[in-house]
Amino acid sequence: MKLHLHIDNRLIHGQVTVTWCSFYGANMIIVVNDKVAVDPIQKIMLPQAARGLPTKVLGVKEAIDYLKTLENQPGAALVIAKTPEDALGLLDGGLKFESVNVGNQAPVPGTKPVMVFPWIAVTSEDAQTYQKITAYGYRITPKRTPADRDIDLVEELKKKKLLV
Structure with a gap:
């Protein structure tokens, strides 16, 4: 199964279900976050969304273990990580x-992020996490929809002096 990683703290919303799932041909969604996974309300509401x-x-x-069972299955899945740390955890767990x-x-209350784009707040810790993701050979794009301009997020983080 082809896996597409989408980092979005809104989790499931219209752009995800209509635009991104259609673009990737995804026939399932996997939401990944340790806190959300134990929240009974989220576990009911997200599948409805x-x-x-x-x-x-x-x-x-759990997501690493589950997604590894799908490696030889047909189709595609959209994997939504709530945070960059969740995304890095999936990569550290061996997922491709x-x-x-x-x-x-x-922006997360109590942090001091830089607004890299109007829709992306990045702390220095987040910037380091994004750089670790690229060390796995990925180019990270900051797109709200597939039609958005194709930009390299890490290059933008360097321009904002969040990375060297």
Whole structure:
């Protein structure tokens, strides 16, 4: 199964279910975050937001184990990591993705992020995490929709002096 990684702290919303799933031909959605995976309300609401697509809400370790069972299956899955740290955890766990995109990262209360784009807030810790993701050989794009301009997020982080 082809896996596409989408980092978005909004998790499942219209752009994901309509635009990204269609673009990738995804026939399932996997939401990945340890806190969300144990939240009973999120576990009920997120699959409902997926508009009929099969959806799982899993912690990072559970997601790694589950996604590895799908390696030889046909189709595609959109894997939505809530944070860059969740995404890095999936890569550290040995998963391979066709693409890595950041759809949205709103500022987190109590942090001092830099707004790299109007829809992406990045702390210095996030910047380091994105750089670690690229060390796996990925180019990270910051796109809200597939039609957005194709930009390299790490290059933008360097321009903003978040990385050298």
